[in-house]
Structures are given as structure tokens and as C-alpha cells.
Amino acid sequence: MAVRLTMKLLDLLNIPVFAQCKVLAGTSGLERSVHSVNIMDAPDIIHFLKPNELLLTTAYVLKDRPDALETLVSNMHEVGCAGLAVKTKRFLREIPQQALDAAERLQFPIIELPLEHTLGELVHQSVSYILEKTTEDLKYALESHRRFSDIVMSGKGLPEIIGALSELLGEPVLLLSSKLEPIARSFHFKRQPQYRELSARLPGALPSPLFTADAPYQLSLLEPVFFRGQRMRVYPIFSYQTHGALITLGPSHENLRLSKLAIEQAINVIRFEMLKTQAVKEKSWRYKNEFFSDLAEGLFRTDEDVVHRGRRYGLNGNQPIVCVVGRKDPPPGSNWTSAQVQKLSERDRLYDWLKMAFQKHDLTCCLFMKNDSIVLLLKNPPTTGLPKKLSSIIENIYQQHGVSLSFGVGKQVEKLTDIPLTFKEAAEALEFGGNCQKRQFVQLFHGRELSDLFRLLNVQDLQAFYKDTFLPLESLEDKEREDLLQTLHVYYDHHCSIAETAKRLYIHRNTVIYRLDKCRQLFGHEMTSPSASLRIRTAFLIKPML
Incomplete structure (x- = not known):
């Protein structure tokens, strides 16, 4: 359960002990995170500072060379410190203007401390406040994680998690898949027409690099009119591949630590649920492709054996079948054998694109994967016009997704046990076209005519x-x-x-x-x-x- 706890410098300065302090420069940097507070007046102070650390000092070591304060500000900014708080009117009467200018330029806060409190008091109350808020955050994160985990352990799934998160945040929540399809949504998208309209229009309206960022980001809605000006926050969900994104609508969470923690814990549980779903899907994929591998290698003796295992994949009995083998084209100038689909997510996308494209062209098929190729068994293929339809599919996928494909097409067979023959022909046709340095092609198999007669024999x-x-x-x-x-x-x-x-x-x-x-x-x-x-x-x- 990873928890990112952040305390903003602006929040820390709101505690009573800092009531009389003044921000002299770098006001825009008050959103910096503070993890710790330190006191130090050593000459080599910079070597002991850590990122996100607020330094309290009397500037005693700089009283005879105030120009060194500008260098200290620059060095602290490079380290990633939260800010510099200086007790003036003792050893250093005022902060040099060049140091203030540098702080303003770097958006690095310089704070003037009052004389009423000692540095020890300031550190004590600052650390106490940070620990108190950290304890609250940890407790809330643990409770949120337990609540979401209990939903999963009780046999419920993503819709219930999204509903619970929406209840915690008090705003609409939508979970999208990596294909920008809604997986789960809060009740707002079910009951209110304007939210249903937004849900339907989101996939086409979202920018294409939606999942390229590795951190949450915001988008401003322009349409529908009901949502104009509202902020939509996108939280990408990653593991070893992209799973989707969590989207929330409503006021900014920048200063609402508990809301951000609730979202983070929900994403942890959602990621786990999606990993389980992906594991089941990949297992099913493996069984399906193992079946076709056995079929292609001729391990089934009778049509009944093929139907027994292939019925769940759409092979219900003898019928006219043509095998089409598809593959990504290699980059220009590369060898044909180098065109391989490497990632599971890329294979899944290509599978889905082809499935939709074949349905759009009224081609009924069973899809399988073998090695680096996608195999499509066309059932009752059209007697004419198949190459033209396949060329149209290749062109559409390239225009819509920028993926260059080629197809090899085997001859029609009538029996399920002859599928290995049409598969071998399709694979040979694809290999032949690739070796001829062609791209985005449809290559038909032209075999010896005697082979067609021999197929009729026992x-x-x-x-x-x-x-x-x-x-x-x-x-x-x-x-x-x-x-x-x-x-x-x-x-x-x-x-x-x-x-x-x-x-x-x-x-x-x-x-x-x-x-x-x-x-x-x-x-x-x-x-x-x-x-x-x-x-x-x-x-x-x-x-x-x-």
C-alpha cells in the first residue's frame, strides 16, 4: 500500500507559531512540499540539506558576507529544499536584495522569522504538526485501503469500488479501459442525462496521448455546455502495461490531501482487480491459441475431435473455411522476419481492431494467434470480392491507427481437419509477399492444381x-x-x-x-x-x- 504524504509549505506557515512571519520572496513557491524542518548555522550547510527540507537559521555564519546568501538560495533550490526561513534583526539586519531577486526568479520562498520565538520552539511545533498530519493521513489511507479491499474480498468488483470512491469524494467518478471504454461509473452517469451524454462523448473527445503521462493531470471541459469550465482529472492506471484511467469531475484536489489519498488507495485496489482480470484473459488466450496450434499441426484425427474442443471458439462443424494470416509489416528497409508484435497489449489492440474491421465488412471469422501472426478463419467466405475487402481493412487500420498490415490468404476447404492445409497456404502466401518486399498487401496462395484433386482422396x-x-x-x-x-x-x-x-x-x-x-x-x-x-x-x- 504505497502512500505519498505531502505537507505544503503554505499549510505549515498557517500554524500559530508562524503567525508573525513574512514571506519576503518566492511566494509562488509556497506550494513546495515539506517533509522535515532543520536548524543549521554551519559554513558548509549546503552539504547537509535534504530535498523538501525547510531550513531555519539566524544567518550567523553569513553576517560578514551577506552576498553569500544568494549562493545559498541557488544551491538550496538545486537540492530541492522547501524554503529558507531567516531570523533577521540579530546578526543579519536585512536580506540582501540580490538574494531576494534570486529567490523570486527561482520561485524559492524566503521567510522572515519574528524574534518572539526561538528556533527550537519553531522546529518543535513544526515537526509536531507534520507528524500529527502524517499520522492522520496514514490512518485515513489505511482505512480507505481497507474499505476498498473489503469490497473485493466480499466478492464485489470495480463498480462497487467506483461507487465507494464517489461517495468518499462527493463527486462523479468514471473508470475507463485502455480502449477508452467505460468499465464502471458512479450513479451520476446512470441517473442524470447530462452525465450520460458526457460518458458517451468522452472516448471521442479525449486526446490521443491520454495514457502517455505517468502522473495525474487536469483537462478543462468545453462541452457539453452543462460542464463548460469544469475540471476533469485523469489518473492513469499502469502496471506492466496500461490498464486504463480513473476520471473525476469536480473541484480541484490540489489542497485536499485526504481526497488524493482516497483516490490513490482506490487506484491500488483497482490495479489489482485489473491485473486479475488480465491474468484470466491471458490464460483464456493461451488455451485458445494452444487449441489452434494443435489444429494447425494436424493433431486432430476427426472433425468430431475438432468440434469437441473448438466449439467454444466458433468451430461448430464442417463448412466452407478460408484461412487468412495477418502480420505487421516491418519498418521500411527491414527484413520481413523482423516484423514482430512484441507486447501483449499491442497484440490485444491489433486483435480488437481486426475483429471490429471484419465484422464491419460482414465477414464472420474465428481469430487466433500463432507465433507473431494473427490467424483468421473465415466461415462461409464470399465467393467474390474477398481480396478487395481485405485491402479495405488494411487501408482502414492504417488510416485510423497508423499500423501497417499484410495478409496471406489460403484456399477454401470444406472440412475442419483440412484447416491445417489452408493455414499452411496462407502462411506461405504471406511469407512470399513479404520476401518480395511488398507492404500492405493481400497475397493469395497459388498452389499446384493437382493438390486440389489429391485433397479429395482418402x-x-x-x-x-x-x-x-x-x-x-x-x-x-x-x-x-x-x-x-x-x-x-x-x-x-x-x-x-x-x-x-x-x-x-x-x-x-x-x-x-x-x-x-x-x-x-x-x-x-x-x-x-x-x-x-x-x-x-x-x-x-x-x-x-x-
């Missing part, structure tokens, strides 16, 4: 065909078998060119010749024969479907 038959084709390689060690398969794949993809195969695999052409001879011995025929070439090419084509 998976068990495809597996048997693949296994029978490469059965001669089963007796080899894993490393050697993989080397031969890779060589054959590249060899056929490059029109049986030994030179091009060696170039693509970064090996010597003699190594390619050796591996092809090894394959000829194992398969029992030339690798360039039409029948062998067709069968092996077909096996490589159906491999991604297994």
Missing part, C-alpha cells in the same frame, strides 16, 4: 502411396535418408538439373551425382525415367497433406 490411401514410393529408403539411417529425399526434391523441382540442385543445396555437384547414383541403386531404375519421375514428384506433392 488420407490413408495417400499415406500408403507415399510410404510405398520411398520404401527403398527405409533401411537407411535417418540422416542419410533425409539427405537423399532433400536432394531428390530439389532435383525434380529444378528440372533434373544437377548444377542447379548443387547450387540450391550449397553442395558440390559431385555430391549430387553421388546421391542420385545411390537413389538409382536403391530404387532400381534411373531417376530421370518418366514413370519414376512422375511417382516421386507426386509423392512429394502429397507430403504436406499427410
Whole structure:
């Protein structure tokens, strides 16, 4: 329970012992905080002073060199002291004008003390007053924190906390999310039309850098007319990410310490509640994305298995589905692989923007995250005009949020168990567009047309065909078998060119010749024969479907 306790110099000077004192310069600095009061008349006094400390002195050490007082004022200002109180008419008849000018320029208070009280009396009563107010503040902060904590412990949530804070302050209170959406509000926003209007207009009226400040700040309301001239105070709520902001309306709290303490304790409890909510959300996100990761890796054998786990995410049964994979574009000149969404909050925002944009374009989809990409499974996609809609979404998000996106689009599948195929196609299309140094693009997958026919075949038959084709390689060690398969794949993809195969695999052409001879011995025929070439090419084509 962090508590920031502040005593203003102006408040301290209002106690009776300071009744006869005079502020000679730096009046605008009386809002400085005072944490302690000290007496010192040492020549090297500046080395012993602390920030927010009020110094009482007779200026005895300066009586023979009054010009040094100007230097002392400047040094105390740099240290962050609260002010300088000097008992004149004893050793120093009056404060030099140059010291007063420096204090006025620095807004550093210089106070003339009367002769009636000793410095000891002044210090004693000052410290007693500070301790008394500090004790009051601590007690109030503890009681406020306990009240808000009890609300949470009783099973209630943010609306009740906001209601209790509004009751303590006696003014309207509104809690906004990081998306500027109302999370909770006091009764003013529920019962009074003018407050409901204000709540509805706030998200569009607030400045964009609302959460960039790390300290509370004030805004002056101009509209609606009912609120013109009123002050709105914004208290950003942070932890490891931005959670939102607490907003209060009413008179200034600058001199109301207890109100500020109540707000601070409420924010502590609100932050804890928001962290709990975020933890639950991230856990749900993790389960959702783990499901899609299992689906994309082909770990589900039947459509019923997919529906069993995917129903809660919108996958209710077989239907036409197209996979769209989206990703942030890298900065101009950067490698495509460097475009990564790093922060959870950034991913959440991108997720929400895409969800709203797809709904606006009448596209029904299930959204997932995989690695640094957002995956959208479009259900019953339109037969025409999909690329145009996706381009419009990319343009709108860039104009509204300044985020550059690109999409890769796979081919339509009819069965849930074929989703890994359309996902792989979409990811390959996205990678292809990125490697071509394009930005804000929609890249459709253009695969081999034979693959569409093979999808109609039974998976068990495809597996048997693949296994029978490469059965001669089963007796080899894993490393050697993989080397031969890779060589054959590249060899056929490059029109049986030994030179091009060696170039693509970064090996010597003699190594390619050796591996092809090894394959000829194992398969029992030339690798360039039409029948062998067709069968092996077909096996490589159906491999991604297994």
C-alpha cells in the first residue's frame, strides 16, 4: 500500500507559531512540499540539506558576507529544499536584495522569522504538526485501503469500488479501459442525462496521448455546455502495461490531501482487480491459441475431435473455411522476419481492431494467434470480392491507427481437419509477399492444381502411396535418408538439373551425382525415367497433406 504524504509549505506557515512571519520572496513557491524542518548555522550547510527540507537559521555564519546568501538560495533550490526561513534583526539586519531577486526568479520562498520565538520552539511545533498530519493521513489511507479491499474480498468488483470512491469524494467518478471504454461509473452517469451524454462523448473527445503521462493531470471541459469550465482529472492506471484511467469531475484536489489519498488507495485496489482480470484473459488466450496450434499441426484425427474442443471458439462443424494470416509489416528497409508484435497489449489492440474491421465488412471469422501472426478463419467466405475487402481493412487500420498490415490468404476447404492445409497456404502466401518486399498487401496462395484433386482422396490411401514410393529408403539411417529425399526434391523441382540442385543445396555437384547414383541403386531404375519421375514428384506433392 504505497502512500505519498505531502505537507505544503503554505499549510505549515498557517500554524500559530508562524503567525508573525513574512514571506519576503518566492511566494509562488509556497506550494513546495515539506517533509522535515532543520536548524543549521554551519559554513558548509549546503552539504547537509535534504530535498523538501525547510531550513531555519539566524544567518550567523553569513553576517560578514551577506552576498553569500544568494549562493545559498541557488544551491538550496538545486537540492530541492522547501524554503529558507531567516531570523533577521540579530546578526543579519536585512536580506540582501540580490538574494531576494534570486529567490523570486527561482520561485524559492524566503521567510522572515519574528524574534518572539526561538528556533527550537519553531522546529518543535513544526515537526509536531507534520507528524500529527502524517499520522492522520496514514490512518485515513489505511482505512480507505481497507474499505476498498473489503469490497473485493466480499466478492464485489470495480463498480462497487467506483461507487465507494464517489461517495468518499462527493463527486462523479468514471473508470475507463485502455480502449477508452467505460468499465464502471458512479450513479451520476446512470441517473442524470447530462452525465450520460458526457460518458458517451468522452472516448471521442479525449486526446490521443491520454495514457502517455505517468502522473495525474487536469483537462478543462468545453462541452457539453452543462460542464463548460469544469475540471476533469485523469489518473492513469499502469502496471506492466496500461490498464486504463480513473476520471473525476469536480473541484480541484490540489489542497485536499485526504481526497488524493482516497483516490490513490482506490487506484491500488483497482490495479489489482485489473491485473486479475488480465491474468484470466491471458490464460483464456493461451488455451485458445494452444487449441489452434494443435489444429494447425494436424493433431486432430476427426472433425468430431475438432468440434469437441473448438466449439467454444466458433468451430461448430464442417463448412466452407478460408484461412487468412495477418502480420505487421516491418519498418521500411527491414527484413520481413523482423516484423514482430512484441507486447501483449499491442497484440490485444491489433486483435480488437481486426475483429471490429471484419465484422464491419460482414465477414464472420474465428481469430487466433500463432507465433507473431494473427490467424483468421473465415466461415462461409464470399465467393467474390474477398481480396478487395481485405485491402479495405488494411487501408482502414492504417488510416485510423497508423499500423501497417499484410495478409496471406489460403484456399477454401470444406472440412475442419483440412484447416491445417489452408493455414499452411496462407502462411506461405504471406511469407512470399513479404520476401518480395511488398507492404500492405493481400497475397493469395497459388498452389499446384493437382493438390486440389489429391485433397479429395482418402488420407490413408495417400499415406500408403507415399510410404510405398520411398520404401527403398527405409533401411537407411535417418540422416542419410533425409539427405537423399532433400536432394531428390530439389532435383525434380529444378528440372533434373544437377548444377542447379548443387547450387540450391550449397553442395558440390559431385555430391549430387553421388546421391542420385545411390537413389538409382536403391530404387532400381534411373531417376530421370518418366514413370519414376512422375511417382516421386507426386509423392512429394502429397507430403504436406499427410
